[in-house]
Amino acid sequence: MGNADHAYPSNVECAHRVAIPPPKPFVKTLKNSLKETFFPDDPLRQFKNQPLSRRFVLGLQYFLPILEWAPRYTFEFLKSDLIAGITIASLAIPQGISYAKLANLPPIFGLYSSFVPPLVYAMMGSSRDLAVGTVAVASLLTASMLGDEVDAKENPTLYLHLAFTATFFAGVFQACLGLLRLGFIVDFLSHATIVGFMAGAATVVCLQQLKAILGLEHFTQGTDLVSVMRSVFSQTHKWRWESGVLGCCFLFFLISTRYFSKRKPKFFWISAMAPLTTVILGSLLVYLTHAEKHGVQVIGELKKGLNPPSFGDLVFVSPYLMVAIKTGIITGVIALAEGIAVGRSFSMFKNYHIDGNKEMIAFGTMNIVGSCTSCYLTTGPFSRSAVNYNAGCKTAVSNIVMAVAVMFTLLFLTPLFHYTPLVVLAAIIISAMLGLIDYEAAMHLWHVDKFDFIVCMSAYLGVVFGSVTIGLVIAISISLLRVLLFVARPRTLVMGNIPESMIYRNVEQYPNANNVPGILILEIDAPIYFTNASYLRERIARWIDEEEDRIKSSGETGLQYVILDMSAVGNIDTSGISMLEEMKKTTERRGLKLVLANPGGEVMKKLNKSKFIENIGQEWIYLTVGEAVGACNYMLHTCKSNPAKKDDQAETWNNV
Structure with a gap:
């Protein structure tokens, strides 16, 4: 010693005495605590000492940020947003079709979901770089959770209506979180949980594409690794080599372009245009060789026209109401976590602020409107937003340009997708999902915090060997257990x-x-x-x-x-x-x-x-x-x- x-x-x-703070009324203390919990950014400070007319304008600008930046919009911004919008449209169209198939929905609904929601977000969103559209993980969750109750092949109409209803409840949940200032709930999805969950979901999505790659007509409804492998290897006599060769070639092309664009960032547009290029080449190849007659499955007819209304298709009756609510809440939380994380990531690069609660209101509104216009769940996917950022977007007008391009496709170009092979869509999905398997982040967790690594791997293994829902529940439970251990x-x-x-x-x-x-x-x-x-x-x-x-x-x-x-x-x-x-x-x-x-x-x-x-x-x-x-x-x-x-x-x- x-x-x-x-x-x-x-x-x-x-020696200095420790001071005792002067007493405060309980009501004032409670008010301050609630303010720090729900209003840490003090959104009402801009309304103080303002006349009524100015407060009305500020209120509109709060819920519709486009009214704030639109008066300052310039022709230079338009040129940049036009290029970015056309670039992300070339990615959004094939991805939208692919992810709709992943959600067990008709492909046309992927295009519908890339038209209306981006327009809503452009008016209400606070991110300049977020590109709105469908995402693989939410599509997989929708197929998994709704598929447990309704078979999409046996009852496609009911399944479609439940998808709209789940999207509606997801939007209501997201908007309520934003309006009630409850955005901190999303923070319970830790970084380790998201890394493991996204990697597990990406693995499951890739496994599901073996059906299209191998040209199989019947496939397991399960998403776990054991069920998929059993289904694949029990049908070896039904494998189609034509489909497999075509899928591997296009997958190699997509991965090569992604690798090249990653090594040469100024050529980002090569990777962005690759999915649409594969769709065009695949459709031409099938059309010229009549490969659809030799086991290569194609999309088939896509009807022309803009989104039909679907408000009357929402299901608010038993026994399907609870499954729609559960699906909507879970997919809504995952979509929020991904969209807000992506928006904040790109806002840091450009040094501007993202209001999480305003983003929730924007996401919620666009999904509520989308559910009434034949759209299923949308958010801000990383891949599309990264292309939007690299293309030099300046404002959310790039989303409007993308929506116009999708509208043009819906009105005039949908017949051209008739011969698009499903194996091409599978290759597009696999190439996009490989980017979500972030093994480097997992290794970083191992080196920095072993417990976070356990959370990450629990989420991954739970998704791959159980289901998407099981993996998410396991990861969140372990994360909450860790918080309780810290407190206890x-x-x-x-x-x-x-x-x-x-x-x-x-x-x-x-x-x-x-x-x-x-x-x-x-x-x-x-x-x-x-x-x-x-x-x-x-x-x-x-x-x-x-x-x-x-x-x-x-x-x-x-x-x-x-x-x-x-x-x-x-x-x-x-x-x-x-x-x-x-x-x-x-x-x-x-x-x-x-x-x-x-x-x-x-x-x-x-x-x-x-x-x-x-x-x-x-x-x-x-x-x-x-x-x-x-x-x-x-x-x-x-x-x-x-x-x-x-x-x-x-x-x-x-x-x-």
């Missing part, structure tokens, strides 16, 4: 003195930190609540036992004081206060004195109201660990002859 005589002054200096089992650390200073730090982190003779300094690293009060009481008692055993074995100065550093204790409840009262009694029975250092304002307020300060004596509460150690050392050196005068000496120390 090092000598810490320098930790107290030779000439007794003044906070760290307590032994602190020592850094030589030749008044600084006290964790002795494990700083091996050169010296223990202070006769004093045990413990740091509590979390708020004290009913969930951890019993654990902290037992853990502190064990620290005291271990310190006394160590002192006995080394023959050093006996333990006299226990200092609790409460710098990290942001709050305390009545269970925590009871724990401190019990610790005070326990230490006194063992001939020790309990000392507190740097309790925060909220903690001091509650300790004062509970009379704990009066019980322990304010002379035993110090502003810093250094002052607490100085006071204890002062009393150790001046009160050896008369221990009964400790309290008087402590009061003397505080009043000098």
